[in-house]
Structures are given as C-alpha cells and as structure tokens.
Amino acid sequence: MPETWATLGVDLHLETTRAGGLRRGLTDALRDAVRTGRLAPGTRLPSSRSLAADLGIARNTVADAYADLVAEGWLTARQGSGTRVTERTPARPSSTPHPGRRTPSRPAYDLAPGTPDLASFPRTAWLKASRRALTLAPYDALGYSDPYGRVELRTALADYLARARGVRAHPDRIVICSGFAHGLMLLGQVLRARGLDSLAVESYGLPAHWRLLERAGLRTVPLGLDERGTRTEELAAGEPAGPRAVLLTAAHQFPTGGALHPDRRAAVVDWARRVDGLILEDDYDGEFRYDRQAVGALQGLDPDRVVYLGTASKSLTPGLRLGWLVLPPSAVDEVVAAKGGVDWSCGVLDQLTLAEFITSGAYDRHVRSSRLRYRRRRDALVAELARRAPSVRATGIAAGLHVVLSLPPGGEDAAQRAAAWHALEVHGLHGYRHPESTAERRDALVVGYGTPPDHAWTGALDALCAALAE
Amino acid sequence: MPETWATLGVDLHLETTRAGGLRRGLTDALRDAVRTGRLAPGTRLPSSRSLAADLGIARNTVADAYADLVAEGWLTARQGSGTRVTERTPARPSSTPHPGRRTPSRPAYDLAPGTPDLASFPRTAWLKASRRALTLAPYDALGYSDPYGRVELRTALADYLARARGVRAHPDRIVICSGFAHGLMLLGQVLRARGLDSLAVESYGLPAHWRLLERAGLRTVPLGLDERGTRTEELAAGEPAGPRAVLLTAAHQFPTGGALHPDRRAAVVDWARRVDGLILEDDYDGEFRYDRQAVGALQGLDPDRVVYLGTASKSLTPGLRLGWLVLPPSAVDEVVAAKGGVDWSCGVLDQLTLAEFITSGAYDRHVRSSRLRYRRRRDALVAELARRAPSVRATGIAAGLHVVLSLPPGGEDAAQRAAAWHALEVHGLHGYRHPESTAERRDALVVGYGTPPDHAWTGALDALCAALAE
Numbered sequence: 018m019p020e021t022w023a024t025l026g027v028d029l030h031l032e033t034t035r036a037g038g039l040r041r042g043l044t045d046a047l048r049d050a051v052r053t054g055r056l057a058p059g060t061r062l063p064s065s066r067s068l069a070a071d072l073g074i075a076r077n078t079v080a081d082a083y084a085d086l087v088a089e090g091w092l093t094a095r096q097g098s099g100t101r102v103t104e105r106t107p108a109r110p111s112s113t114p115h116p117g118r119r120t121p122s123r124p125a126y127d128l129a130p131g132t133p134d135l136a137s138f139p140r141t142a143w144l145k146a147s148r149r150a151l152t153l154a155p156y157d158a159l160g161y162s163d164p165y166g167r168v169e170l171r172t173a174l175a176d177y178l179a180r181a182r183g184v185r186a187h188p189d190r191i192v193i194c195s196g197f198a199h200g201l202m203l204l205g206q207v208l209r210a211r212g213l214d215s216l217a218v219e220s221y222g223l224p225a226h227w228r229l230l231e232r233a234g235l236r237t238v239p240l241g242l243d244e245r246g247t248r249t250e251e252l253a254a255g256e257p258a259g260p261r262a263v264l265l266t267a268a269h270q271f272p273t274g275g276a277l278h279p280d281r282r283a284a285v286v287d288w289a290r291r292v293d294g295l296i297l298e299d300d301y302d303g304e305f306r307y308d309r310q311a312v313g314a315l316q317g318l319d320p321d322r323v324v325y326l327g328t329a330s331k332s333l334t335p336g337l338r339l340g341w342l343v344l345p346p347s348a349v350d351e352v353v354a355a356k357g358g359v360d361w362s363c364g365v366l367d368q369l370t371l372a373e374f375i376t377s378g379a380y381d382r383h384v385r386s387s388r389l390r391y392r393r394r395r396d397a398l399v400a401e402l403a404r405r406a407p408s409v410r411a412t413g414i415a416a417g418l419h420v421v422l423s424l425p426p427g428g429e430d431a432a433q434r435a436a437a438w439h440a441l442e443v444h445g446l447h448g449y450r451h452p453e454s455t456a457e458r459r460d461a462l463v464v465g466y467g468t469p470p471d472h473a474w475t476g477a478l479d480a481l482c483a484a485l486a487e
Numbered sequence: 488m489p490e491t492w493a494t495l496g497v498d499l500h501l502e503t504t505r506a507g508g509l510r511r512g513l514t515d516a517l518r519d520a521v522r523t524g525r526l527a528p529g530t531r532l533p534s535s536r537s538l539a540a541d542l543g544i545a546r547n548t549v550a551d552a553y554a555d556l557v558a559e560g561w562l563t564a565r566q567g568s569g570t571r572v573t574e575r576t577p578a579r580p581s582s583t584p585h586p587g588r589r590t591p592s593r594p595a596y597d598l599a600p601g602t603p604d605l606a607s608f609p610r611t612a613w614l615k616a617s618r619r620a621l622t623l624a625p626y627d628a629l630g631y632s633d634p635y636g637r638v639e640l641r642t643a644l645a646d647y648l649a650r651a652r653g654v655r656a657h658p659d660r661i662v663i664c665s666g667f668a669h670g671l672m673l674l675g676q677v678l679r680a681r682g683l684d685s686l687a688v689e690s691y692g693l694p695a696h697w698r699l700l701e702r703a704g705l706r707t708v709p710l711g712l713d714e715r716g717t718r719t720e721e722l723a724a725g726e727p728a729g730p731r732a733v734l735l736t737a738a739h740q741f742p743t744g745g746a747l748h749p750d751r752r753a754a755v756v757d758w759a760r761r762v763d764g765l766i767l768e769d770d771y772d773g774e775f776r777y778d779r780q781a782v783g784a785l786q787g788l789d790p791d792r793v794v795y796l797g798t799a800s801k802s803l804t805p806g807l808r809l810g811w812l813v814l815p816p817s818a819v820d821e822v823v824a825a826k827g828g829v830d831w832s833c834g835v836l837d838q839l840t841l842a843e844f845i846t847s848g849a850y851d852r853h854v855r856s857s858r859l860r861y862r863r864r865r866d867a868l869v870a871e872l873a874r875r876a877p878s879v880r881a882t883g884i885a886a887g888l889h890v891v892l893s894l895p896p897g898g899e900d901a902a903q904r905a906a907a908w909h910a911l912e913v914h915g916l917h918g919y920r921h922p923e924s925t926a927e928r929r930d931a932l933v934v935g936y937g938t939p940p941d942h943a944w945t946g947a948l949d950a951l952c953a954a955l956a957e
Contacts, residue, residue: 084622131631132631135630138626140622152564156606158806160806336631337834357695361665361668363665364665364806364808364834470626
C-alpha cells in the first residue's frame with residue numbers, strides 16, 4: 018500500500034473495472050472510509066498530487082474524487098489548508114465576518130422542510146451545461162432579456178412540463194420568474210389590478226406566502242380541510258363577494274401531505290369556469306411521487322383557468338432562484354406588465370444553463386436519482402419510526418421531501434422540546450395553520466427528510482426517533 | 488498549406504512563438520480573415536477536428552479559437568450545422584419560436600445607450616471562476632440565502648469598492664440586489680415606509696426609473712441643470728415639505744454626461760446632514776473614465792447620508808442581474824425587511840462566481856481591457872465626427888459607454904430620421920427629459936458607443952457619420 022495512503026490507515030481496493038472507472042472507485046472508497054470512521058473527522062488528506070503519484074493514477078482523477086466528496090459534504094476544502102474530512106457535526110459555514118449580526122447557533126441536525134438535499138446538487142453536470150450554454154449563446158443573449166425570460170428556457174420547459182407533469186404548455190405562455198415567491202408576487206399584482214381583494218387559500222400552508230399576497234392587497238381566506246383534501250366546495254357556496262381565485266397545492270398539499278381528491282379536482286375547475294375565476298396551482302414537488310405515477314397537473318384540465326407555478330427550488334436548489342408560470346393567454350400580458358418593461362429579475366446565465374441542463378437530459382437524470390434518494394429516506398424513516406416510536410403515525414401520500422408525523426393531542430410541543438434536546442431542527446404543524454382556519458387543530462411534526470446531506474441523514478433520523486420514543 | 492484550410496482561401500501564418508501561443512495566433516488569424524473579407528459571411532468553417540489534423544495542432548486549440556470568435560460575434564455556431572462566419576448584418580437571434588408575438592424588425596446597427604459590448608463578455612474567465620466557486624462552495628451555500636446576499640460576494644465587493652471607487656464599505660452594510668432597478672425599488676419602499684412622498688431627481692434620466700419610484704408611491708421632482716451639473720442648491724431652498732431624498736448620477740450624469748461640480752458634491756452632503764436626508768448615488772459606470780483618474784464615489788464623503796448603488800450591468804452584462812447597495816447602518820435593516828425574510832431575488836451561483844471573479848483579479852482585468860476598448864471607440868467617434876460632421880459637438884466628460892452629440896435646434900428629429908434611414912438605432916435626448924423639468928430643452932443624440940460588438944462597430948460609426956453629415 019502506498020505510503021501517504023497508509024498513513025490514513027485506509028485499505029483501499031480500487032476496482033478499476035467497475036462502472037464509472039477509477040474516479041468512481043476512489044470516490045466510493047473514500048466515502049466509505051469517512052462513513053465508517055476509518056478516516057476520522059478533521060483528518061487532512063494527502064494532496065491530490067501525492068496521492069495520485071502513490072496510486073499511480075492521474076492527478077485529475079484524485080482531484081475529481083475530492084471535489085465530488087466536497088460537494089457531497091464528506092470532505093471540506095479550504096484554500097491554503099488542503100482537504101480534510103468534515104467534522105462530525107456538519108460545519109455550517111458561519112457567516113463571518115459579521116461582527117454586527119447575530120448568527121443563531123445551528124442545530125446539529127436539520128429536518129426542517131422546504132429544502133432539497135443541497136449536497137446532492139449535481140455540480141459537475143451543472144458546470145458542464147453551463148459551459149455548453151455559454152459557449153453556444155449568441156452574444157446578445159447575455160444582455161437585457163424581455164420580461165418573458167429566455168426563449169431557450171421557455172422552449173425546454175414547455176416540452177419538459179408536458180412530458181413530466183401533463184401541463185399544456187407553449188413557450189409563449191410561459192413567463193420565467195425568480196422562484197415561486199416572485200411568481201406569486203406577480204400574480205398577486207395581477208389579481209389586484211383585476212379588482213380582486215381576496216384569494217382563497219388552504220387551511221395549512223406557508224405563512225410567508227400569505228404575507229406576500231396580503232402585501233399585494235389581497236385578503237387570504239382559508240378553505241376547510243378533510244380526508245379528501247381541501248374543501249374546494251366552500252368556494253362554490255358562491256357568495257357574490259367571495260374570492261374568485263384560489264391557491265392550491267393539488268398534487269401534494271403542503272404541508273399536510275394529501276392529494277386533492279379527483280372529484281374535487283374536476284369540481285374546482287368547473288367552479289373557475291362558472292365564476293370566471295382563476296386557480297393558482299403550486300406544483301412545488303410534483304416530480305417526487307414514490308408509490309405510483311405522479312398525478313398530472315391540474316392545469317392539464319383547463320389551461321385557460323389554471324395558472325401553473327413550477328420551480329427549480331425542490332428539484333435542484335432554491336439558490337438558483339428560478340421558477341416558471343404557465344399562464345392562460347389572457348393573463349400573459351398582465352404578468353409581463355407586472356414584471357416591468359424588461360426583465361429586471363432573472364439572470365440569463367442560469368436560464369441558459371437550465372435550458373441546456375433540461376434538453377441534454379441531465380435534469381431527468383438528476384430527478385430520477387433524487388427520487389430514489391428521497392424514497393429510500395422516506396422508507397427508512399417510516400420503518401425506523403414503526404420500530405422505535407410505534408405510537409407515531411406517518412400521514413400523507415408517499416411523495417415529496419417531507420412527511421407529517423401525527424401525534425396525540427398536546428404532543429407537538431413536547432416533541433419539539435425533545436427534538437431541541439437532541440439538537441434537531443424540526444417544525445411543528447401549528448406554525449403552518451392559517452390563523453383564520455376553522456380546520457381541526459392537529460398536533461404533528463413536519464419532517465423534511467430531504468434536507469440533510471447524506472452524511473448527516475442517519476444521525477438526523479436517529480435523533481428524530483430518539484426524540485419521539487421518549 | 489493544408490487542404491481544408493486552402494479551400495477557405497486563407498493564408499494562415501501561425502506564429503507559435505508569440506504571446507498567447509497557438510490559440511491566440513489562430514484566433515487572431517481567423518478574426519483578420521473575417522474582418523478583411525477573405526472569409527466571406529456565411530462561409531462554413533472546417534470542423535475543429537479536421538482543421539486541427541490539417542494544421543497538426545490539438546483539436547482543443549481549434550475548438551477554443553472557434554469558441555472565442557463565436558463569443559466575439561465573428562463566427563456563429565449552430566448545433567448540427569457547424570460553425571460559420573457571421574452574416575454581415577449581425578444576425579440578432581430572432582426569438583423564434585414566437586408565432587404569437589410581434590418581434591420588431593431590428594436595425595442593422597445599434598448605438599442605443601445602456602448596454603456594454605456583450606460580445607466582449609469574458610466567457611472563458613467567467614466559466615473558470617464559476618467552476619472554482621462551485622467546487623469550493625460548501626453545500627449549504629447553494630440553498631436559500633439570507634436577504635443580505637452571499638457573504639463571499641459582499642466581502643469581495645467591500646474590498647473592491649473601497650479600492651476602485653473610494654466607497655467606505657463593510658460587508659455588513661452591503662445588500663445584494665438583482666441589478667440597479669431592483670435596488671431602486673427596495674429603496675423606494677424604504678423611503679415610502681419612512682413617510683416620504685417625494686424624491687428629487689435629475690432633469691434628465693431614465694423614465695423607467697422614475698416610473699419605478701412612482702409605483703412605490705413617490706412623486707419625482709426634477710432639479711435644474713446647468714454647466715456645473717444638477718442644481719442641487721434647489722434642494723436647499725428648504726421648503727419644509729420639499730423632498731428629503733435625491734437620486735443623483737454624480738460621477739457621470741446620465742445621459743447628459745457631465746460630472747457634478749465639486750462644490751455641489753460637498754453642498755449636497757451638507758444639505759442631507761441638515762435636513763436628515765438621504766442621497767441615492769447611482770454609480771452605474773464609475774469604472775470608465777478616460778481622461779483622468781475617476782472621481783471617487785460621493786458616498787466616501789458621508790457613508791451615513793449616501794446610499795451607493797452599483798451594478799455589474801455596465802462592467803460585465805445586464806444579463807447577470809446583479810447589483811449592490813452600500814447602506815448607512817440605519818437603513819440596512821429597512822432594506823432587508825423590504826427584500827423579505829429570505830432572499831427571493833438573487834441567484835447564489837452567480838453571486839459566488841462574481842465573488843471569485845473579483846477576488847481572483849479577473850474583474851480588474853476585464854474592466855481594464857473594457858476601458859481601453861471603449862476609450863478607443865470614443866476617440867474614433869470624436870475624430871471621425873470632427874472630420875465628417877464638424878457642426879456636431881460631442882459634449883460631456885470622457886467617460887462611460889455613451890456620448891451626447893449636441894445638435895442645432897430642431898436637429899434631433901431630423902437626425903433620428905436620417906439614422907433610421909441608415910438602419911441605425913440611436914436615441915434622442917428628448918426622451919430622457921423629465922416631463923416636469925424646467926431645464927433648457929436641448930436637441931441632441933445619446934450615442935451608446937459601448938453597445939455594438941467589435942465586428943459591427945466600424946459599420947455603426949460609419950452609419951452615424953453618414954446620418955449626421957447629411
């Protein structure tokens with residue numbers, strides 16, 4: 018065994034014949050060594066040059082393997098101090114130098130919902146798409162964009178959304194926005210300009226979204242919730258002054274986790290036709306369904322009555338700030354006007370890269386591997402809870418990046434205190450309940466199993482089970 | 488001479504010993520061949536593989552040279568149809584497929600102000616920075632950012648702005664925004680929330696900016712203009728109900744092109760101190776001064792009274808959608824609150840890349856080479872006009888990406904008609920005048936000499952001279 022390698026105490030078997038070749042073999046061997054503790058936290062790895070020399074392989078192969086493992090969070094690279102095994106508690110980068118700002122102490126484990134596994138962001142494939150997009154782009158693609166967003170991305174999305182989500186899309190009906198929140202702000206302005214002063218929402222959702230709408234001048238009116246999903250028939254009660262628009266997470270209610278019943282899907286579209294209304298469909302995690310083929314977007318039922326809102330925040334990363342609206346023809350001009358005369362929001366380089374990422378097939382590949390990753394985590398979570406905390410019930414469909422764990426009355430606060438004790442960040446369901454909702458008040462935890470990187474997942478699951486078993 | 492090369496009719500002398508080596512030599516030779524017409528528009532180039540074989544050099548060298556020339560606009564790459572010499576009129580990419588949308592016919596030459604030479608965007612250096620930034624970033628840098636923006640970028644900017652623009656900056660006082668317009672929107676909200684209902688502006692400026700402010704609920708009140716710049720003493724007239732905030736392009740008035748007189752720089756800061764007011768300094772092109780060292784930012788005089796607004800739109804490209812505010816401590820929290828609880832606006836990948844681009848020195852290098860490019864163009868424009876249209880006077884300081892050409896009364900409309908006849912896009916000064924301004928009404932053209940790519944510059948200048956000589 019080569020010398021530098023021997024100092025690490027790692028028994029490395031590079032199987033050069035396996036799929037993926039040397040790089041993959043080295044990456045896997047190193048990951049195993051870290052996972053099992055043979056490479057202790059803080060250990061400094063040999064330089065890529067010396068390790069490559071010892072192993073008799075190309076330096077780039079070692080550098081690539083290191084880069085993969087840095088991306089996944091197993092290793093940490095710092096200029097000037099080389100590459101080290103990440104300390105056991107994933108070291109969140111403190112936002113130094115920030116003398117004047119409070120940086121809240123971070124929990125060791127993070128199961129807060131809303132973020133995908135950032136360590137699995139496909140950096141290499143993204144950079145490749147970026148290189149190709151930037152090499153092929155005509156020079157004036159780099160300037161001010163029109164407010165629709167880059168045509169390359171709208172064209173790629175029209176094809177992808179039709180194929181993957183059953184959305185009836187055409188590039189001309191798509192407007193790019195900087196994530197869901199921006200899209201919702203634009204739609205809020207459009208609805209307000211149409212004279213609406215309220216919007217129906219679900220009983221449970223993200224308070225930040227309700228606040229955005231209220232800032233735009235729209236009151237949010239919660240609909241009820243039962244075992245068939247959001248009680249859309251309350252819309253049809255049809256007071257003339259009732260809301261003529263509704264925001265729905267039809268495929269996977271956020272956060273309670275159900276799917277809207279098929280009867281209600283049809284009925285809410287009928288309602289929109291009857292009252293000249295509009296449905297805003299928040300399809301935040303539509304790609305991730307584990308027990309069956311995902312239910313297509315509601316938008317497919319009536320593209321003239323449904324605005325489809327999609328985002329790269331769950332499928333890739335929220336840091337991209339890229340989302341998209343698929344709009345009824347009548348609404349396109351209104352949204353573009355709300356956005357302003359030129360696109361002041363969305364960077365074109367990421368738009369061009371995402372277009373290339375989608376058309377090259379890399380997006381599909383990433384979604385497939387993410388689906389497998391999250392499905393495995395969900396299965397592990399359900400199995401482990403059944404064993405260690407059998408009184409806790411996982412509810413909702415097998416989909417997305419989070420699960421709702423039902424608790425006995427009064428159990429939510431106790432569970433959150435226990436989680437804090439185990440240095441675990443996890444949200445209670447109460448915080449997602451609309452203040453004016455009349456829906457039943459449930460005690461539950463909203464567990465974002467998609468959030469942690471692979472190297473922290475097992476520890477996070479263990480902490481969760483420990484907290485709930487108490 | 489190799490065969491494929493011979494078919495192009497190009498006599499290529501690759502001086503392998505010159506600086507930059509083979510790639511640079513090949514790039515220069517090809518550029519010359521296109522410029523002089525030896526390679527006719529539309530000519531299809533040999534594949535990089537076959538040309539490399541013929542020349543006996545590496546394929547990558549040829550591919551890199553092609554990529555450079557595509558980036559500069561001399562060549563056009565289309566998947567499936569290879570690389571061709573760009574057609575003489577720079578083919579603006581039509582936004583096909585857009586059956587339903589009107590695409591206005593593009594002029595052959597574009598001297599509209601407001602955009603840098605997009606063909607000189609440093610694609611290779613940017614991709615390199617992007618690779619490095621994305622390789623080194625810890626995984627959670629890719630997620631939701633706090634509303635300040637990435638600390639890596641704020642740290643790089645604090646250093647750069649102090650050095651290049653004399654800004655007194657600290658990362659904690661910087662907030663990243665998606666370009667100047669977004670920054671202005673945020674500040675508009677802050678001023679409105681402070682109870683202001685009006686803002687002083689300059690007599691000439693961008694109507695789109697005034698509209699943004701008016702949408703935020705602020706009336707814009709134009710100040711006068713004379714040979715010493717904007718008449719800031721009109722602020723000091725000091726009616727109690729007068730505006731307590733002012734938006735200024737102090738270093739290089741947009742578009743009239745003067746610099747604010749030093750006495751007025753000091754006086755306007757005094758005014759702000761006296762009335763508890765705020766100065767918004769729009770430093771859109773502060774890096775580009777040709778006749779002397781650039782005047783430092785007004786912000787340096789009193790960081791507690793001046794908000795500095797900077798942008799990558801002129802120094803790199805507006806397509807990045809990246810700008811920055813350097814704020815008085817009192818205003819930081821207000822701007823962050825206006826931005827929202829998390830950063831819903833600015834993509835982190837471009838932020839991380841720009842941070843790396845700045846700290847690696849690539850930004851300085853690009854600014855230096857751009858300064859040289861624009862300075863040469865400005866000199867050529869002034870010299871050529873003096874020869875061919877001596878009655879036209881170039882006004883304003885030698886700075887930035889545009890020049891104002893003074894015309895005799897009534898000359899503006901005639902010049903614009905003549906320009907249209909020569910397929911030249913150029914703006915008149917009237918369109919930049921605030922509707923309530925009492926400043927003298929001047930006839931002039933606002934010529935954006937930074938806009939065209941190198942290969943179209945000579946033709947654009949020729950069209951301008953022809954239009955003005957009539």
